[in-house]
Amino acid sequence: MNLIDRYIYEVGRYLPRKNRADIQTELRSLLIDSLEARVEGEASEEEVVAFLREFGSPAKVAASYRPESQYLVGPELFPTFRMVVGIALLVLVVVHAVLFGLLLFTNPDFLQALDVLSNFVGNFLSVLGTIVVVFYAFQYFDVRLAKPSQDWDPRDLPVVDMKNTVNRGGTIFDIALELLILVAFLVFPNTIGAVVTPGTPILTDPVLTSYTPLIVAALMAGLVVNIVLLWRGRWETGTRLAKIAVNLFSIVVIAMLISGHAAWLAQHTGSGFFDLLGNLPISKITSSEQTLIIAMFAIQIALIIAMIITVIETIEVAYRFFRQMMGWDTALSSVEDQKTSPL
C-alpha cells in the first residue's frame, strides 16, 4: 500500500490547496476499491504498479481535477498578445540596428558594436517576459480588451474593400526604414556617408551632408503619412493626396541628390564612373579618396533604385486616386486587382 500512499501524495502536489485533502481521501478510497476488485487478497507490488500505471500519471490525474481552461494567455487574448509582441520586436530591432550603426560610425572598436547585437537577445527576452506578465494579469483577472461580443452589430463591420486596404507589412517596413535613416541623419549629421579607411582621415559624402535638411524633411513627411496610413488601415482621399505630394517632394530631393552625386563623380573620376570600374579590384585602391569614390558610386546606385521605386509607387497611388475620383471602383473589387504598393 506504500505505493498508493506515494501516488496519492504526488497527485496532491499538483492539486490546488483548497480541495486537496478532500480529493486525496476520495481518491484513496476509490483506488483501494478498484484494486480490491481486481486482485484477490493482498496485492503484490507488481500488481499495484500495473494498476497505478493504468490509472495514469499523478500529474495527469491531478490535471483532470483542475478547471478545464487554465491559460497563461487564453485564446481570446492571444491575437492581441501576438500583435503586441510583434510591435515590441520590431521596435527593438529598429533601436538596436540604429545603435549598432551609430557605434560602427563613431567607434573603431567593432567588438563594442557587436555587443549591442548580443544585448538584443537579452533585451528582447526581458521585454517579452514583461508582456507575458501583463497579459497573464489580464487573463487572471479576466480583463476583456475588446467589447463583449454580444453587443456587436453586423452593420458596423467595415466594407470589404481590397483596393483601399493598406498593406500593413509593407507600411511597417517603410516606417522602420524611414526611422532608421532619419535617426542616423538627426543624430550624426556629419558622419552620414562617412568612409573610414584605416590610416587616413574620415571623409564624408559631401552631397548628402549639404542636402541634410531637405532629406530629413522628406523622411519626416513620409513617416507621418505612413503612420496615418497604418492607423487608418485604408486609403482615403486625404491620404492618397498626401502620399502623392510627399512622393513628388521625395522625387525632387532624390533627383537633386542624384545630379549632385553625378556632378561630384564626374569631377573626381574624369570621364565618368564606368572608368572607375577599371580600377577594381579594391586591393588596388590605396587612398581614402578612391574609397570615397566607390562609396559615392554605391550611394548613387541606391538613390537611383529609390527613385525608381518612388516613381512607380507614385504612379500607382495616382492611378488609384484617379480611379476613385472617376468612380470606377466598386466596393467589392475582383481578386486580381488586390495589388498593393510595391514597398
Place this chain on the structure above:
Amino acid sequence: MVNIMNSSEVYDRIVQELRRGVLVLATLSQLGEAKYGYSLINELAEQGLNIDQGTLYPLLRRLESDGLLQSQWNTEGSRPRRYYVISPAGARLLKRLSGEWRGLASVLDKLLSNCEGSET
C-alpha cells in the same frame, strides 16, 4: 494526405469529444440514488458503457460544483466513501438534456442511414 498516425490521433480526439458530452448525461441518469465513484463505474460498465476512472471521478466533482450533484461522506463501511446523488437542479437539467439527446440521436440516425445508403 493524412498519415495514419495523424488520422488515429484525430479519431481519438473526436471520440473523446463525443463521449465527453454523453458522459454527463449517463452519469446524471444513474445517480437517482446515491452512489460512490467506483460503484457508479461498475454499474455503467455492467450496462455497456466503459468509463475511464480518471475521467469519471473528476467529472463527479465538476458536476457537484455546478450544483447538479450533491455529495456526502459515508464512514460506515470499511473506509470513508463519498456518495453522490442528483440534485433538484440536476434532475431538471437531466430531463431537458434527455429530450435534447433523443432529438439528436434520431436526427443522426436518419443522417447516418442516409449516408450509408448512398455509399452502397
